[in-house]
Amino acid sequence: MxxxxxxxxxxxxxxxxxxxxxxxxxxxxxxxxxxxxxxxxxxxxxxxxxxxxxxxxxxxxxxxxxxxxxxxxxxxxxxxxxxxxxxxxxxxxxxxxxxNGYRMSFGRCTSKMCLGVLGALFLATAIGAFVVSGYVLVTYKHYDSFTTAQYALIPATFFTFVGVVFLITGFIGCWSMCNENKCLLFSFFLALLLILTLLITSVTLSFTYKSQINELIVNSSMDALYKYGPLDGRETIQVDFMQTQMQCCGFTNYTDWVSTPWGHQHPDEVPKSCCKSGIVCTGSMSNITTINVRGCYPKWKELLTSNIKQIAVGSLSLTLILLVGMVCTCSLLCYKRRDPNYSSLN
Incomplete structure (x- = not known):
């Protein structure tokens, strides 16, 4: 031999x-x-x-x-x-x-630390996503009249999927940091690439279908107002809940109630859910100081606009974190190929 x-x-x-x-x-x-x-x-x-x-x-x-x-x-x-x-x-x-030696050892140690931090971060994010998903499932029943049926479970499903992906990725990241196995490192790289792809896709779709989503909200919300009336009706309960929680009245403003079937039966009145909190109110339009005059749609749009900056910063930060994780994973894979003294060589 x-x-x-x-x-x-x-x-x-x-x-x-x-x-x-x-x-x-x-x-x-x-x-x-x-x-x-x-x-x-x-x-x-x-x-x-x-x-x-x-x-x-x-x-x-x-x-x-x-x-x-x-x-x-x-x-x-x-x-x-x-x-x-x-x-x-x-x-x-x-x-x-x-x-010859110290630079490679320092680089490998730094990459391993990055993997550990990323793994812990993804695990924490997964827990947060599951909490948000549960919250959406519990509270969505108060708003499902404002969207069509096929979109009813999209928010909860999305956060659940994000939680599962981040949970698996977090475990792979922590495990690959401990074992330094080529297969685990490559799997972690693919998981990061998948998350990055999903992030870019979701942001792109959000901007692409922004007008369609807005139109859907407008149509379904106006439809809910026109179905308002029966005390035990689903639309009645949900409209009252929305107006109370958001301190708003009607869709664009309080005068929207005039043209609704409920408004025809109750002239010059708005539902008592339009009343300002802590004030004795009968819902009469003759005294608008006791009712909320702003519509729910402007408030919702204002809230969404105020959060766009935070969403953009969060998306950019997540993108940078994913790129750093991918670079660290590639570095460890390269060290395993180049360094013959690598202790976990498989």
Whole structure:
């Protein structure tokens, strides 16, 4: 059995030595190696020297050879620095020596820390998404008359899906930080890419269908006002709830009630849910100081507009976080390919 490495040095399987060591080994004469010279063998591989041969177990062959090669490179740099010191060039060579090991270790450690922080952040976000989803499911029944049936569960479904994706991504991130497994790292990268794609898609669709969504809200809200009347009716309960919670009256303003069937039965009046809180009110339009005159749609639109900036900042921040996570994951994957001393090599 012969194994040839990049040093042009042949290692052979010696059965007699293997029997002494009670394991299969690849051996070669130490003094003939172009890389594994005696000074490195005695310092790094002394426990593997048997009868003038360097013997390496096959499973650690590549790592041990690379360690010795790096040791020789370091020794060469030290000698070069010694020569350069006399010429005043030491400072130009020192960074090359330091960068061989410390820079890679620092970069890998930083990437692992980023993965850990991202994993914890995604787990926290998943919990928040589940809480929001539950809140939407509980409170949506008060507003489902203002949207068509096919959109009734979209908010809760969206936040539930986001929670599941972030939960899985968070676990993968924390697990890959601990195990540093190639498969886990690649899975984490794909999960981040999926979240980034979903984020870009959702933002794009929101802007694309903004006018359609606005038209849907206008039509369904006016329809709910025209169905207002029966005390136990769903539309009546939900319109009253909306006007009380948002301190508004009607759709555009309080005069919208004049043209509704309920307004025809109650001239110059608005529902008592239009009354200002803490004030004795009969709902009469003759005394508008006791009722809310602003419509619910302007208030809703104002609230949405005020939150657009926060939504934009949040989306941009999440995008940057995802990009940082993808870069850190790629860095760890590259370290696993380049660093032969990487302890979790699979």
């Amino acid at each position: 012969i194994a040839t490495v990049s040093t042009k040095y042949e290692w052979k399987l010696f059965d007699d030595i293997s029997s002494k060591l009670e394991s299969k080994t690849l051996c070669a004469a130490a003094e003939q190696s172009e890389v594994l010279r005696d000074q490195y063998i005695t310092g790094l591989l002394s426990d593997k020297v048997v009868e003038g041969l360097v013997c390496l177990p096959p499973e650690t062959f590549d790592q041990d050879v690379e360690r010795a090669r790096q040791a020789e490179e370091a020794d060469t740099l030290l000698k070069t620095m010694e020569m350069s010191r006399n010429r005043g060039e030491e400072n130009s060579l020192r960074p090359r020596l330091l960068s």
